[in-house]
Amino acid sequence: MSDAPTILTYEGITPAIDESAFVAPGARVIGDVVIGAESSLWYNVVVRGDGNYIRIGARTNVQDGSVIHISAHTHPTVIGDDVLIGHMAMVHGCTLHDRSFVGFGAVVMDGCVIESDAMLAAGAMLTPGKRIPSGQLWSGRPARYMRDLSPEEMAGNQKGVAAYVVEARKHRKALAEAQPAE
Known part of the structure; x- marks a missing residue:
């Protein structure tokens, strides 16, 4: 593939990406960024840690076309484990x-x-300083409390996490097989 991911050192700080993480072609990872084990950054994702830091835990997936950024000098972005x-x-x-x-x-x-x-929820906008408590679903623009999530919905989200770990391995293999022999 000709469009490899871009991993860019910015102001002397190089992203630290666990060797088991998947960073798809076309993804951009810049500056003060740490990405944990078995996480995945999909096609055309931008993770830009300039002016503050970004931390992404283990088994977290950031799907195609998403942007992860910081608020310079005031708010880093910290993403835990098993996040969708x-x-x-x-x-x-x-x-x-x-x-x-x-x-x-x-x-x-x-x-x-x-x-x-x-x-x-999809399409929602969580405006500055808001907090969504554990177990709640918020939706709308601006986002507001809709209802509590069921245990089945929370478990379903974790099944999604596991599925993305497997899918990332498949994409890594397919990309390795697509590379021309040297």
Whole structure:
């Protein structure tokens, strides 16, 4: 593949990516970024740690076209373990605790917190400084509490995490097989 991921040192800081993590072709990882074991950054994801830091835990997946950024000098972005971030999401200067979920096209703004086992629905916008308590679903623009998540929904999210770990391994293998022999 000609469009390898871009891993860019910025102001002397090189991203630290666990060797078991999957960073897809076309993804961009810049500056003060740490990515944990078995996490995945899918096609055309941007993770830009300039002016503050980004930490992504283990087994977290950031799906195609999403942007992870910081708020310079005020809010880093800290993403825990086993987090699902849907396609085309914007995650900016916030904290996503372990097992949280950000839906397709959702926006999480500066100073926000999504607690463990909490969910921001597809297309929702969590405005600055808001907090989604554990076990709750928020939706809308601006996002508001909708209801509590069932234990089955929370378990389903974790099945999604496991599926993405497996899928990342398959993509890594397919990309390795697509490389021309030297």
